Amino acid sequence: MCSGRVSPHFVLKAFQKGADGVLIAACHLGECHYSKGNFMTAKRVEVLRDMFKFIGINDERLRLEYIATSESDKLYRVFNNFTEHIKSLGPSPLKRKVAASE
Numbered sequence: 001m002c003s004g005r006v007s008p009h010f011v012l013k014a015f016q017k018g019a020d021g022v023l024i025a026a027c028h029l030g031e032c033h034y035s036k037g038n039f040m041t042a043k044r045v046e047v048l049r050d051m052f053k054f055i056g057i058n059d060e061r062l063r064l065e066y067i068a069t070s071e072s073d074k075l076y077r078v079f080n081n082f083t084e085h086i087k088s089l090g091p092s093p094l095k096r097k098v099a100a101s102e
């Protein structure tokens with residue numbers, strides 16, 4: 001319902017389960033229906049990116065985009081652009097570490 005509901009735990013779990021990238025789509029700043037959810041998300045994404053650097057994951061694998069529900073063209077472009085970018089980065093190194101430990 002709100003990007004503020006996307007816990008860092010969800011993001012880390014996605015990578016742990018084999019995701020090569022995570023895209024969080026949020027309302028534009030100042031337009032969150034729950035007031036400040038997207039501001040919280042922006043701060044969490046910064047913290048997660050710092051953590052990624054520490055654990056050796058390219059922080060470009062996590063993207064936050066501000067997209068209004070009326071911006072379907074932008075949503076389409078962002079999805080395609082992110083998908084292509086993640087493909088160019090290749091599989092997540094975390095995926096290989098998890099597979100090796102199983």
Ligand code: FES
Pocket residue numbers: 001002003004026027031032033034035036037038
């Ligand atoms: S409703 Fe909170 S970011 Fe969209």
